[in-house]
Amino acid sequence: MLFLAPALLAIGLLRIVPFAGAAWSTLYKRVGIGLLAEQRFAGLSNYITLLRDPLFRGTLIRTVVFNLILNPVQIALAMGVAVLMTRVIPLRGLWRTAVFIPCTIPLVGSSIAWGIALRGDGPINGILQALGFGPQPFFTSPHQALASIMLVASWVGIGYWMLFLIGGLNDVNGELYEAAGIDGAKTWRIFWHITLPMMKRPLLFVLVADTVANFVLFIPVQLLTNGGPQESTTLLMFDAYRRTYNYSQPNLGATSTLILTLIMLVIVAIQFRLLNDED
Amino acid sequence: MKLSARLRLTATCAATVLVVTACGAGGSDEQNAASGSWSVPQQDPTATLNVVGILDPKADGMDTVVAAFEKEHPTIKVNYQQVPFDNLNSVLDSRITSKTGDPDVFWADQPRVPALAKRGYLQDLTAQFSGLTSGLQEATVKNSSYEGKLWSLPIANSTQVLFYNKDLLAKAGVQGPSMDPNQRITWQQLKTDAQTVQQKGGASTGLLFGQPNRYYQLEPLPVSAGGGIGAAGEGNLAPAVNNDGWVRAMTYYGSLYADKVSPRGIAAEQIDSTFLAGNTAYLVEGNWMVGKLADSKLNWGAALDPVWEGGKPATPNGSWSVGMNPFSKNKDAAAVFMKWLAIDGESGYAKYRSYAELPANAAGLKSYLGSKAFTGSEGGKQAAEVVNYETQNTPVGRVPTVGYIEFEDIIGRAFSDIANGVDPKTALDSAQNQLSTAWQQYK
Numbered sequence: 125m126l127f128l129a130p131a132l133l134a135i136g137l138l139r140i141v142p143f144a145g146a147a148w149s150t151l152y153k154r155v156g157i158g159l160l161a162e163q164r165f166a167g168l169s170n171y172i173t174l175l176r177d178p179l180f181r182g183t184l185i186r187t188v189v190f191n192l193i194l195n196p197v198q199i200a201l202a203m204g205v206a207v208l209m210t211r212v213i214p215l216r217g218l219w220r221t222a223v224f225i226p227c228t229i230p231l232v233g234s235s236i237a238w239g240i241a242l243r244g245d246g247p248i249n250g251i252l253q254a255l256g257f258g259p260q261p262f263f264t265s266p267h268q269a270l271a272s273i274m275l276v277a278s279w280v281g282i283g284y285w286m287l288f289l290i291g292g293l294n295d296v297n298g299e300l301y302e303a304a305g306i307d308g309a310k311t312w313r314i315f316w317h318i319t320l321p322m323m324k325r326p327l328l329f330v331l332v333a334d335t336v337a338n339f340v341l342f343i344p345v346q347l348l349t350n351g352g353p354q355e356s357t358t359l360l361m362f363d364a365y366r367r368t369y370n371y372s373q374p375n376l377g378a379t380s381t382l383i384l385t386l387i388m389l390v391i392v393a394i395q396f397r398l399l400n401d402e403d
Numbered sequence: 404m405k406l407s408a409r410l411r412l413t414a415t416c417a418a419t420v421l422v423v424t425a426c427g428a429g430g431s432d433e434q435n436a437a438s439g440s441w442s443v444p445q446q447d448p449t450a451t452l453n454v455v456g457i458l459d460p461k462a463d464g465m466d467t468v469v470a471a472f473e474k475e476h477p478t479i480k481v482n483y484q485q486v487p488f489d490n491l492n493s494v495l496d497s498r499i500t501s502k503t504g505d506p507d508v509f510w511a512d513q514p515r516v517p518a519l520a521k522r523g524y525l526q527d528l529t530a531q532f533s534g535l536t537s538g539l540q541e542a543t544v545k546n547s548s549y550e551g552k553l554w555s556l557p558i559a560n561s562t563q564v565l566f567y568n569k570d571l572l573a574k575a576g577v578q579g580p581s582m583d584p585n586q587r588i589t590w591q592q593l594k595t596d597a598q599t600v601q602q603k604g605g606a607s608t609g610l611l612f613g614q615p616n617r618y619y620q621l622e623p624l625p626v627s628a629g630g631g632i633g634a635a636g637e638g639n640l641a642p643a644v645n646n647d648g649w650v651r652a653m654t655y656y657g658s659l660y661a662d663k664v665s666p667r668g669i670a671a672e673q674i675d676s677t678f679l680a681g682n683t684a685y686l687v688e689g690n691w692m693v694g695k696l697a698d699s700k701l702n703w704g705a706a707l708d709p710v711w712e713g714g715k716p717a718t719p720n721g722s723w724s725v726g727m728n729p730f731s732k733n734k735d736a737a738a739v740f741m742k743w744l745a746i747d748g749e750s751g752y753a754k755y756r757s758y759a760e761l762p763a764n765a766a767g768l769k770s771y772l773g774s775k776a777f778t779g780s781e782g783g784k785q786a787a788e789v790v791n792y793e794t795q796n797t798p799v800g801r802v803p804t805v806g807y808i809e810f811e812d813i814i815g816r817a818f819s820d821i822a823n824g825v826d827p828k829t830a831l832d833s834a835q836n837q838l839s840t841a842w843q844q845y846k
Contacts, residue, residue: 157805157844158522159500179837244667245607264668264823346489352816353823354830369493370812371841372522 150379158372170379179355180363180380186270187339187360188387194274195335202282202330203323206289207315220290223283231280235344238276239263266356269349273357276344281337285330292326293319328399332392339388360384441734443531443742449478450736455495455506457488457723464756471755472743479736492808499524504732508740511555511726513546514619514801514811519726521805525554526727531738532556535746543763546800547724555724556745558752559760560768562793563613563623563718564693564786565593565709566678566686568606569702572596575604575684580706582785584792589712590624590655593685597664600684609664611678613688614671616818618811619719620687622801624652627711632802633814634838639804640845642838644814645831652711653818653827660822667823690761693786697776705786708793720798722760761790809841 153166174180209220226234241248242262249259262272296319304314320327342361345351351358351366358366360380368377460466460483469481484506486494491510498505511519519525529552536544536553543557565580565588572579577596580588588596597609614620618633626632630648635641643649659665669677678686679699686692687708696703710716725744727737743751745764753767762768771777777787802810817834821827 158524159496160523177840239670240673243669245669261667261823266823266825350816350819353820354825365493366812369496371809373844 146378147382149375150382152375154373154375159374163375166375170375171383174376174379174383179358182355183358183360183363184383184387186356186358187384190270190274190359191335191338191391194277194338195331197274198278198281198334198338199285199327199330201278202285203289203327205282206286206293207319209286209290210293223286225283226280227284229280231343232347234280235276235347238272238279238344239348242272263348264353266352266354269353269357273341273344273349276348277338277341281334285334288326288330289323292323295326296322324399328395331395331399335391335395336388339384339391360387441531441738443535443738444735447476447478447739448733448735450733451480451482452508452733452736452740453506454481454483454508454740455486455491455498456483456510457486457491458510458756459485467757468744468752468755472740472751475751476739476743479739481740495519495524499728499730502730504728504730507728507731507733507737508725509728511547511724513543513555513557513721513724514803514807516547516554516724516726517549517803517805518807520549520552520554523729524726526729526731526734527552527554528556528727529553532742535742538746538765539763540765540768542720542798542800543722543724546721549803555726556741557722557724557763558745558750559722560720560763560794561689561691561722561760562720562790562798563620563687563689563708564789564793565706566688566692566696566782566786567704567706568678568681568684569704570681571600571604571606571684573604575600575602575606577604577684579704580709582706582788584707584716584796587707587710587716590627590709591712593709594655594659594662594664597684598662601664604684606682606684608666608677608683610659610685610687611665611669611674611683613674613686613692615665615669615674616815616822617671618814618818619721619801621652621656621818622719622799623708623717624656624711625649626717626799627714628652628655629711629714632799633810634802634804634806638845639802640806640842642810642835642842644817644838645828645835649831650828653821653831656818657821657824657827661824665822690786690790693783694757694776697779697783703782705782705789707789708797716797717799718793718797719801720794721800722763724763761794806838806842806845810838813837813841 149163150170151165151167152163153169154161155164156162205223209216209223213219240246243249244259244261244264248262253259261268263269300318300322301314304318309317340361341359342365345357345359345362346365349357351362361384364377364380364384366377367373367380456465458465460469465483465485469483472481473479491512492515495509499509511525516525533553536556539557540560543560544553547553547555547557567579569579577599580593580596593610597606600606601609612620622632625644625648628648628651630646630650630652631643632639633642633644633649635643660667674686675688675692675695677683678688678692679695679701681701693705708716708718725741727734727741731737745752748754749767749770750762750764753762753764753771762771772787772790775783777783777790801807804810813834817830820830
């Protein structure tokens with residue numbers, strides 16, 4: 125207990141107290157403008173205001189859809205790359221480093237770089253045109269902006285989650301593969317019946333952590349699209365930020381964040397159920 | 404084992420979730436507790452000031468300004484920190500409301516002064532400074548005040564100039580736009596000329612705006628087209644951004660991008676260098692571009708801003724002021740620094756920052772327009788004439804309202820949507836609705 129005390133104290137002061145403060149402030153309204161104004165109890169009216177706001181409902185749905193697409197794609201790709209990187213291939217260390225390097229660059233830097241790369245006159249469009257495709261609008265089109273944000277997030281995410289999965293793959297008992305090989309199992313069957321079941325725990329961790337990370341994705345949105353075009357990249361975290369700082373509605377901002385948290389918890393709970401049921 | 408693993412995982416994500424939620428927590432419930440009396444002292448106190456501004460210490464010359472101040476006032480140290488323009492609001496929000504008094508002094512965008520004052524982020528300077536502002540241009544003092552009180556000291560003013568690439572225009576056989584106020588080029592003509600230079604002069608870009616999709620830059624379009632500044636009524640809290648004038652102006656703006664006269668998706672920070680690269684025919688940009696052009700090899704000219712066909716000319720004005728944090732623990736020293744920056748002599752800011760914005764200080768403005776950038780070339784002389792004429796005859800301030808921060812954000816997104824191809828009426832209707840909702844809290 126004594127050893128745990130500093131950690132518990134830190135969790136209490138740095139996590140529980142601010143969380144309780146945030147949750148508490150969702151029940152209050154400001155009398156006046158901005159963060160320095162006095163607060164009065166207002167019951168659930170902040171929640172009602174938000175849920176009645178069609179822009180907020182749009183943001184809510186968009187955030188959930190964004191995550192339902194992005195998380196499985198990122199994890200499938202990270203898993204694919206991880207399997208590849210545990211095979212005996214020439215210069216394996218080099219490839220692993222190459223995939224991991226994006227994680228060492230701050231997201232602000234990589235967002236700016238992607239912003240320039242995907243400009244109308246940027247290098248990616250240059251390559252597309254050289255290959256005979258038309259130039260793409262990327263961040264300036266409401267149909268492509270969110271997908272472009274997914275690209276930026278995945279460029280960093282895949283390498284990062286790959287590391288955890290490589291760790292998991294290396295822990296799988298080699299004898300299982302040998303036995304399967306002797307039984308004449310094919311590669312795909314081995315992956316499906318041995319690798320995947322043995323990887324359940326690292327996969328669960330990666331799934332949950334990736335979900336949390338993507339639910340709170342903020343930097344590329346703020347830097348590259350400011351929530352546009354036509355709100356197409358306004359995700360909940362950005363919405364909370366905008367309400368708090370640009371619109372001087374800190375209590376609505378906190379409410380938006382709390383709703384984000386609740387949705388995230390529900391999804392994480394479902395993930396636990398799904399991956400543990402088969403035991 | 405399974406249970407404990409599950410517990411651990413649950414704890415991990417619960418902790419992550421808590422971090423997230425904590426970010427949403429608001430400030431405290433005390434109203435602005437500005438404390439302690441202060442003055443503009445005769446004798447310098449000893450202090451270290453934290454100053455937050457949007458200028459790069461090296462590239463924008465703030466290091467030189469700070470060094471000059473510290474030399475003249477050796478007991479006051481200035482710790483200058485740069486914050487990007489887009490993040491200034493949120494940085495001020497979190498740092499001022501933490502009530503630590505850091506920063507002591509900060510850059511305040513003049514149109515945001517009413518909003519910042521209303522939120523309790525600015526120290527009232529009326530008693531200490533209102534007798535000292537006679538050497539400042541009146542319009543800039545007005546921009547720095549709200550409800551009859553002085554909330555900040557103006558250090559700069561601004562206007563816009565139509566710059567053009569002489570070589571590309573000559574190659575296309577297009578004449579440079581006029582310097583005669585009666586022959587001012589229209590926005591419509593400018594688009595046609597820009598297209599001609601693209602087709603015949605080989606320009607890859609016809610027209611660039613220095614600050615694409617920002618209200619400061621684009622306000623003259625709807626104003627000149629008869630749509631007004633964007634809000635009306637008491638305290639300018641009734642949005643007016645979807646009337647005919649606005650729709651006409653923004654239809655024109657959208658057409659520049661649709662017709663590839665202007666390129667989509669270039670950030671404001673990348674515009675000046677794109678024009679300096681030499682493949683752009685026209686650039687509407689602030690007076691601060693003159694210094695960059697004077698240092699370049701580009702063969703450039705300057706002309707009066709475009710006007711809407713059949714409309715009245717309008718140009719943006721206003722710029723930066725410096726404000727004092729009401730929670731500062733070094734108000735006397737902050738007052739010394741602010742006075743030096745804005746008022747003393749030609750104003751320290753104008754004197755020591757080469758190619759600064761137009762000084763708000765009248766003596767500073769005179770020597771600014773006499774500097775080499777404005778006298779050393781034909782383009783420079785033209786620019787000086789434009790600056791002189793536009794600041795006196797055509798400026799239109801940005802909409803003065805406590806709801807300015809929301810206004811700028813919402814209308815900026817509408818502009819950006821229009822540039823990206825959304826129907827202007829749809830985008831402006833949506834902005835009108837969003838503004839009505841956002842401004843409810845002020846009524």
